[in-house]
Every structure is written in C-alpha cells, then in structure tokens.
Amino acid sequence: MKLVESNLDPAAAIYEFTLDAGEPWLHLIQAGQTFRIVDLCGNQAVDTFFYSADDTAERYSATDTIAGQRNIYLTCGSVLLSNLRRPMLHITADTCGRHDTLGGACSTESNTVRYALEKKYMHACRHSFLKAIIHSSYGLTKRDIGSNINFFMNVPVTPEGKLTFEDGISDAGKYVEMRADQNVLALISNCPQLNNPCNAFNPTPVRLLIWEREA
Amino acid sequence: MSAEPTALWEESVRGGDAWSHVLKRGTALRLTDVEGRANVGALFFNFEILSERYNMPDTLKAQHTAHLKKSLVLYSDMGRILASITDESCGWHDPLSGHLDAAATKQKYGEAGYQQYRNDFHRNSRDNFLIEMGKYGLGLRDLPANVNFFSKVVADDHGTLTFVPNHSKAGDFVELRAEMNVLVILDTCQHPLDPDPRYNPKPIHLSIHKAHRVPPDDPCRLSRPENTRGFTNTERYFL
Numbered sequence: 031m032k033l034v035e036s037n038l039d040p041a042a043a044i045y046e047f048t049l050d051a052g053e054p055w056l057h058l059i060q061a062g063q064t065f066r067i068v069d070l071c072g073n074q075a076v077d078t079f080f081y082s083a084d085d086t087a088e089r090y091s092a093t094d095t096i097a098g099q100r101n102i103y104l105t106c107g108s109v110l111l112s113n114l115r116r117p118m119l120h121i122t123a124d125t126c127g128r129h130d131t132l133g134g135a136c137s138t139e140s141n142t143v144r145y146a147l148e149k150k151y152m153h154a155c156r157h158s159f160l161k162a163i164i165h166s167s168y169g170l171t172k173r174d175i176g177s178n179i180n181f182f183m184n185v186p187v188t189p190e191g192k193l194t195f196e197d198g199i200s201d202a203g204k205y206v207e208m209r210a211d212q213n214v215l216a217l218i219s220n221c222p223q224l225n226n227p228c229n230a231f232n233p234t235p236v237r238l239l240i241w242e243r244e245a
Numbered sequence: 246m247s248a249e250p251t252a253l254w255e256e257s258v259r260g261g262d263a264w265s266h267v268l269k270r271g272t273a274l275r276l277t278d279v280e281g282r283a284n285v286g287a288l289f290f291n292f293e294i295l296s297e298r299y300n301m302p303d304t305l306k307a308q309h310t311a312h313l314k315k316s317l318v319l320y321s322d323m324g325r326i327l328a329s330i331t332d333e334s335c336g337w338h339d340p341l342s343g344h345l346d347a348a349a350t351k352q353k354y355g356e357a358g359y360q361q362y363r364n365d366f367h368r369n370s371r372d373n374f375l376i377e378m379g380k381y382g383l384g385l386r387d388l389p390a391n392v393n394f395f396s397k398v399v400a401d402d403h404g405t406l407t408f409v410p411n412h413s414k415a416g417d418f419v420e421l422r423a424e425m426n427v428l429v430i431l432d433t434c435q436h437p438l439d440p441d442p443r444y445n446p447k448p449i450h451l452s453i454h455k456a457h458r459v460p461p462d463d464p465c466r467l468s469r470p471e472n473t474r475g476f477t478n479t480e481r482y483f484l
Contacts, residue, residue, distance in 0.1 A: 086386075092301075093343025093390045096406070097437045102311075102341065103404035113388065115346060128404075132311065132341070134302020139324030143307050143475045156322075172296050173386050175322075187400045191312035191337065193305050 031127030031199075034106040036207045038064060038123075038241050045240035051233030052153050052222035054162035058083055059210045062243030064122065066207040067181050067218075071234035073198030075183040075221040077135045077155045079176065080110065080118050083213035086168055088112045092131040092177040102187055104129040104179060110208070113176070118214055123207035126200045130185040132193065135159060135178050136223045145225045158219035168215065180221075181206050183228050197227045252452040260446030263373035264431045265380065266453075267292045268423040270483075273331065273456040276431075276449050278395055281415040283447040284439065285394040286344050286370050286432035288378070289319055289327040291425050295383060297321045301340050301390035307471040311400065313338040313392060316468040318424070318475060325479040326424045326472070329465040331456075333419040335412060339393040342406065344370035345437045354444035367444050373432040381428060394419050396436040408438040422456045422465075424479050 040046070043066075049055050051074070059065050067076050082088035091113040096102050098111045106124040109117045134140075135155035142150050156175065163170035182200040187193050222233050253272070257279070258264050268274050276285055291297035300322040308317050315333050318326045330338075345353065350369035357367040370391075378387060395413035398406050421429075434446050459466060459476065466476045 087384070089386075091343065091390075093341065097342045100406045100438065101404045102400050102406065113385065115349060132302060133306060134300065137303075137322065137324070139322070139478070140300075140303045140307065140320075141324075142478060143303070143320065143324045143471050147474055147477065177300075177302055177390050187311040187404065189399055189401055191310060191399070193309055193311040195306070 032106060033125050033127055034123050035125055036066070036123035038066070038207070040239060042241060043239040044242050047238045048235050049218065049220045049238055050235045051220050052158070053220055054158035055218040055238065056162040056166055057216050059214050059216055059240060061210050061212050064207055064209045064241040065216065066205050066239040068203065068205040068237035068239070069126065069182045069200045070202065070237055072202040073182065073200050073230040074234045074236055075223065075228040076181040076236055077178050077219040077221050078181055079159070079178040079217045081174070081215040081217070082112060082118070083215050086170055086174065086215065088114050088116070089174065089176055090118060090179065095131060102132060104131055117211040119208040119210050121206060121208045126182055126204040126206060128184065128199060129206060130180040130183040131177070132187070133180050133183055133185045133195070135219060136221065141225065149225065152224065153222040155219035155221050159217060162217055180228070195226045195228055198230060250454040252454050254453045256451045258431065258433055258449050258451060260433050260448050261368045262433050263377045264451065265377040266429055268427045268429045268453070270423050270426050271456055272453055273420055273422040274429060275452045275454070276394060276419045278413045278415060278417045279448045279450050281413060281447070282411060283413055283433065283449050284396045284436040285449055286374070286434065287392045287394055288374060288389065288430040290428040291321055291327065292428045293426060295381065295387070295428070297323045298387070298389050299327055305340060307475065308469050311341065313340055316464045318465050318472055319392070320475060324475065325482055326475045327427045328421045328423050331420050331422045331465060334417045335395055337397040337412065338419065339396045339398045339436070340390070342393060342398050342437050344374070344391055344432065345434065346371035357444065368434060370432045370434040373434065374430060377430045393436050398438055406438065408436065408440060410440070424459070425482070
C-alpha cells in the first residue's frame, strides 16, 4: 500500500471540527476545497456519503467508482464518481492506505440480522444519516441514502470472493484527504458500532478540516 | 440442471432489453441463459414500501461474501429478505460492478440509434433501469447498486477486479424465490467490465412458478445464522 502525505498546514484550514462517535455531520464542501478526515484515536470507521450540492439526485456511487477504477479499495489517486459517472472528489493524500466502499453503513435492522434480534436498540449509522438529512433543508429522504464509503475501515475481499471485517489498519493520527471537483454535500456518521472490530470495539472522535482552494 | 417445475408464465427477453414484474411471495422466478455469456442486471424493491430495496452492503456483510450463489439471499435495507437464491448453476454472480449508462455505452460500443437500427438500437442498462423504475413512480434517487447475475468478477489481493469471460454457458440458470412481494427489475445489457468490444447482449428466458412455503430446514434459512434471523424479520413483517 502506498501512503501519501499532505503538505497542507492545519493552522491554515478554514474549518475545523471534532466529531464525536455516534454523531452525524452534514456540510458543504465547495469545488476546489480540500477536505481531511483525521482518525484521532485509531481504527475509527467514518461512514461517509456525498451529494452534488447543485442537484442532490446526483450522489456518490460505490459501484460506478469501483467499476471506474476496476478496484474495490479507495486510496490516494481514487476518483470518487457519482451515479452520473462524474468525478465528485479526488483522494489526494492518504496515510492509512486503504478504505472500504463495500461494507455500507450499519442500521438497527441490519444489526438484528448480523448479531442478534435483541441488539435492535443499539445506535447505528443509518439513524445518524437519517437524522442529518431530515433536519437539513435539502429535502433528502431515505431513498437518497446510497452505498457509502467507510474511511479507515478494513473489509478485505479474497480472490475466492469471501468478505470479512478485519481489525483496522489505521492508527491514531492517520488521515485521508480529498479535493472536491464540484460543490458537494458531505454526509458523515461517525460510526457507533460496538459489535465488530470496525471501530476496535471502542468508537472514538474524528477531526474534520477544510482548506480553501489553492490559489 | 435441476428439474424444472411447471411454469405459470414463460417469457423470452432479448439481449439489451429490460423487464419488470411484481413477483409475489410464494412464487419463484427462474432466469435461464439461452445462448451463454448472458448478463442480467437486477434490482429488487419491496412493492408495498418502495423505499425498502435491495441493499448490496447488507447482503454481503450478513453472509460474509463478495459474490452471490446458491443458498444465499438478497437483503433489503430493513433487515428483511426480498428473495432467496434457491438454486443456480454458475456458482458466482457479481454484486460489485454496477452497470453502464448511455454515455459509457456509447463510448464503449459506438452509436446506434433507433432511426437507423430500429429495434436493434443500442440500449443501456441505466436507462433500462430508470424507464422500468419510472413505471412504478421511482427515479434516479431510488436506484441502488444492482446485482449482475451470470457474471463473475474476481478481486485480487490488491483489490483489482478481473472479469472472467465465458462464465455462464447456454442453459445456466438462477432461481429466485420471492420472500416478499418484490418489484423485480431486470436488464439484459452486457456487464460493465465485459471486455468484448462488440455490442453483443445475450437473450434470457424467464419462467415463473409456484414456490413451496419456506420450511424450517430450508437451505437458504440455514446457510448462515444471520439468514435465520433475516427470515424471522421477514416473517414478522407479514404478521
């Protein structure tokens, strides 16, 4: 895995926010701006989805992105494609090395299937997604939630076609950075999952930073 | 090939075409590759609550798999099973690669409009899906990741995907048992990673027949402990 560092200075960021585990975040990133997610404590899955801010019917598409780059993992150089096969963001730096876009977001319903019917009460990403979009002014509903990205999550696929949730390969301070090709709405659920190693069984905060377009 | 039950309805679908039907709980749909090298893009919706639909990540996570095959099931985003793959003969169906839109189809195969080509004009998966979805009031916002039946795409250790050519042979089939009342939307355009430079989509044959009630020892129910719980969720929906 190729690790690529950024030369952007956090002191020069125009936006900084620490997002606790279990919390949603919906924010506009303008074309040309650079967005960084920092895994503050290590092995924290950051469930992330993007909409075109100008027409939210256009949104991140995992399958178009996978088919476009003929690879299932995201890293520096990956172009996040929309359902119209247009670039939404380019990943420009990545000190973790690999991110997932097959695992989707946890939900209370999928938790009943994956773990136990009695686990339905546990907080889940799709509740955070719904809360964020329902309280927004963009008119988004459940139908607008597609298959997302899980930054810092490790979901290897074997040549035999097995899919597993493995211990993370991220660590405290690792980050991923991406430049927006169009005005995008970023929707994040900082994952509250306690039933698998995607958050090392201990969900933790992440840091979100935005830099203005470089002159 | 397993013994085929009595068909209530049979239909052929040309290569490059689309098809839709509300497949009722208690019936099953069999797709047969007529000539070999078919690809069937497929979408599934709960017909009663159309915002509930096939969910690729939930389907893969619940069954610890990145490909679909016999005894696995198709999950909705609500923890329920839309349909079960009760039988099939390919051993691998691709859930990862999506489909091509009009621009990508034109770029890959060139232009062939209706004016000149009549009903042999080039159709594309995206528009096929959206047109069929539109008949039920669904639009682009409702389009989830699709399954590609009869196609095999393998990821290497670095995640790079390779399309496996000639995977499906003439006579290969997939049998889908509806566990809910499922809006099924099918598209028979080529797989997005099919390296064949010719626009050469293959026909399929469809048949619908009665399905037995799902018994306690059903192979799909027992294939994973997760699926046992998925069937419980689905049965509770009908209470």
